[in-house]
Amino acid sequence: MDQFARILQTQGTHIQLNRLATDLMALSEDRPEPWIVMARYCETKGDMDRAMHLVEKSLLLGSNHAEGHLLKGSLLLGQSKPQEAITSFRTAHQLSPGLESYRGLMESYIACKRTKEALAIAKEAIQRMPNNAKAVVLVGCVFSHMPDRKAQAASAFARALEMDPKCTEALYALVSSLVGDSKHKEAVALLQNNLIHTNNHITHTRLGDIYTCMKEYDRAMDHYNIALKIDGAYEAARTGFERVEKLIGKMDEDGADQSMEEEEE
Secondary structure: OHHHHHHHHHHOOHHHHHHHHHHHHHHOOOOHHHHHHHHHHHHHOOOHHHHHHHHHHHHHHOOOOHHHHHHHHHHHHHOOOHHHHHHHHHHHHHHOOOHHHHHHHHHHHHHOOOHHHHHHHHHHHHHHOOOOHHHHHHHHHHHHOOHHHHHHHHHHHHHHHHHOOOOHHHHHHHHHHHHHOOOHHHHHHHHHHOOOOOOOHHHHHHHHHHHHHOOOHHHHHHHHHHHHHHOOOOHHHHHHHHHHHHHHHHHHHHHHHHHHHHHHO
């Protein structure tokens, strides 16, 4: 169930994550899983100190529980402690090697500016999981941090999306690559075309963000509204909505000031 909690957290489904944490804690406080789920919920809410405390509690109850080491590594990485994160991810990898431990090690190596090791671990992930689109994304992520390999990064993300059109990691990474190259229309088209597979609050929020960059505020508001209808607790959508509200308000104020100046003339 703690792995299911990771999926809920990735999807930004805060309400369901809170419900799962409460239900598991009511069932048992003597196993690591409820504490890990509660820690993920605290991380989602931004309470990192509490999240780390709960993870440590889970590891006291089950030191060989890989999910606890994965989450500890993620929290350490978020605290800008990549070297310590590597230790946690390595432990998780030794206990149960999988995509998340590969991803954690890759991100930690990148944070430590150890690009060669990051690329090596990402390539190892592909060797072990050649048909896994998310493994291909890892290689693309490493390339995206190498100035001379940006095109290869985009190609890796596109290949991963072809392998699995439902792979959100590939979709959002390719969108970020397009936006980074100021290809906003292409990014919008990619997200719109993929709504058949990823019609969720994250995709609509990304659309809102890109339309905001394009100064198409009405369309941005439409997508933020859709995102908030899907998940009213999704902070990124709420933040985007409020930002666009302020931008529209400023435009209205500027327009009113200009009209007054014209009347005075």
